[in-house]
Amino acid sequence: MLSLITFLPLIGALVILALPKDNKATIRLTAVGSALASLAVSLLAWARFDGAAGGWDTMQLVERVAWIPAFNVQYIVGVDGLSLPLVLLTTGLSVIALIASFGIENRLKEYFFWFLLLETGMLGVFVSLDMFLFYVFWEITLVPMYFLIGVWGGPKREYAAVKFFLYTLAGSVLMLLGILALYFSSEPRTFDMVELAKQSSAFVGTRFIWVFLALFVGFAVKVPAFPFHTWLPLAHVEAPTAVSVILAGVLLKMGTYGLLRVSYSILPEATRWFAPYLLFIAFVNIVYGAFCAMNQRDMKRMVAYSSVNHMGYCLLGMAAITGTNAAAGLSGAMVQMVTHGIITGSLFLLVGVIYDQAHTRNIDEFGGLGARLPIFAGIMTVQAMASLGLPGLAGFVGEFLCFLGGFGQKDMLLWVGLSVIGIVVTAAFFLKLIKDVFLGTFNSKWEGKLSEMKGRELLTVVPLVVLTIWIGVYPTSLLNKMAPSIEKLIEHVVGK
């Protein structure tokens, strides 16, 4: 079942490769069709998954085949409460992003091929339970993203694409060495993540601190955690709308997920050692990301920096692992991963809507759009409010829980307290965005040039708005599936 979810997009990609490039409608339908099929199967998996029985050592929907016996590599896929929500997030956002890509006319055969290949890579990362397999999928995501930014992106696309690729590859080769070091330390030697986690009591000492750091660099680049974040604003600004959605919505989560799945569960001792440092990094991400966002006049850049800030909340929640409120912190981190994907994804789509018509994203050039484009303004306001953490909307749940967890770190209260500044600044720049774009006087140069959101645009954004409100009002539907897995992970890492 999980293999089907993972490889359906790949099948779609291969079919597209075989289609003639002039047959644009068929290519689009094949792309969306395969992504929808994957979404359908993942919904089925969601229904079949027993949240109460989830946990790192009780993976569900497991498939296991020997793959490279010479290196003890197996093909193992399976999910617990940490990975399944992200699988669903990936399949869902992919369908939306693919629909949002219908406007692409240039070389669309290649576009959809790379896009679906990317989806397979991302799904593979979330379902694989073998380190080797995990690494293979991890790397598979790089090449399509490089092309998606580099061919279909903005003016500085080539530089952005290469920078993205180099940063991530530099991180991931160190990760590979970390993975190999784990392999050679295990007895019997294995790449099986669950098996490695069971042996985790043997992974103690300075050597494994180094292994942890090697892995951390790989994940931190993806998150992106300070100081490895500089590729992100560039990549986001240059990437086409749908790709930004996937980049912010899913790709960044590979970093935080990797930390939980690999670093936390396999190297608990090093994790406990690292938690205070992680909290400090989270603080920098939150505050620095927020101030950077505040200073932007380009809407997309602003949303991009707000991602640095929001992923900081996520790291804050994860750093709570050794504190007294670990469960709240980790739940917050997980919820934040999902809701950030939904909210930021929709914000990128909305910025894309206005950019497609105005060909600029400069906040100063707009004003008074609220009266002219009420639906657009309404939706954008809701999502911006969600992003700044207004109670009742999805963003609040994650942020609240992350901070609740963070305040359980009694030794680091100063940094957690200072992180609150980030929330205020986030509120400030989002409110300022709303004021400058939707209120005030209408810039007459757009007279008659801007029109209200059309059917396809609504089709992509509305489901995300509904989810934003749903999770905001009733987060238990999400938390129920995750909580037992989180409990088990905490018990494994801090032994309570």
Add this chain to the structure above:
Amino acid sequence: MMSSVFLLLPELALTAGALALFLGDNGRGDQKKWAFSIAVFSLVVAGILALVSPNSSAFGVLTLDPLARFLKGVLSVSVLSVMGFCSGFSAFRSGEGGKPFSWGTFLGMMLLSTVGLFLLVSASDFLTILISIELVSLTSFVLTGYCREDKRASEAAIKYFLVGGFSTGFMVFGMSLLYGVTGSTQLSSFVGSTGASLPALPLAGALVFVLAGFGFKLAMAPFHLWAPDVYEGAPTPITAFLSVAPKMAAFGMLIRFFQGAEGSIILTVVALLSALTMTVGNLGALRQTNLKRLLAYSSIAQMGYVMMGLVAGGAAGGQSVLIYLAVYVVMNLGAFACVIAVTEDARSETMESFSGTAARSLPLALVTAVFLLSLTGLPPLAGFIGKFSLFSAALQVPGLVWLAVVGALNSVVSLVYYFSIVRHMFFGTPRQQSKPHLPAPVLAVVAAAGAFTLIVGVFPNLLVTVVRSVWP
């Protein structure tokens, strides 16, 4: 003695083919079909004979074992591919300066070179090593400068010759010192005895000279400076040949050379050379705009990675060297096939030849990207399996973590220049719209190498089990 002669049947078949080609060459340039039939026939026969040869030792100076068989098999395939490249190559087709191109002598030289390669992978005596290296070198000089009217090729041949002669001097001097120390020219007298029993200083001196000689031949840093010039000047199919076959054979020999040398000080030297070679190769490649120079530096860097496996030693180290070499030969030949197709089409060897290849022929662009990604070492391609086994081998040796880290970071650097080609292919604008023409043999190499790169990448067990049976 007589039975030993039979063990040389593959080499004899190649020599017979070469002699027939030399004697039958009428110098008129109309013998292409005839020359290729003989060359391909004798190469295939030699390859098959080599693969079915028994485990044995010939004249006490050649070892016939699974390792030799494996290497000879891969060598046959790579020489065959190079012959395929040659058959459609425009500079050869039209002849030089109006004069007809003598296919017979040309292919004969290639067969003789193959004899040298075959002998080298079996060599178990310093004299055999020396003679076979010289056979490969001399024929390579001729092949490099075969188009006499081409000034660049002649320059390359002269440079190659001078450096080659110089390095032979080093090597012979080192070997004579080794003879003085061990009292024998047998590799076995040296293998495993790098430790205490021999006088340290003369041994170290001898090894330094031998290593310098090998270093020149293999273009290891800091002895690599000739390689970019020679690779650029030589006809592209010969560049492809030089970048795979001699390296494969020489590393095959080095596996035997370093067998049982674990813990020796010489390995520390090789480790430093390895780090230097990959770094110099990768940094040098960054600034190149000529595709052949770029691939020259790339192959220097790639050999730096392979040396990591030699340093690691033991079964795992030897296996990783073999895995990487097999994969490297295939992906590099594939990359060269694409480069040949594109440069022939554009009549230029600069990187801009690749501009807009994706718009002209998406399959060609994708398969080229596969080779380049594989050379970078990204999964799920064969090159990743190679790097993976090299890194694993290095990490298993406690003191070599630093080398693995250097190797890993070097892969990141290599991404920049491999992807500058990819960037031209996918982001550049094409100069013309027509699809580039691929001659049938080039297409065959591209298809076979592409399939290998993907299949071994996804199912590495196929290759790993073979290598493990070859070098247990």
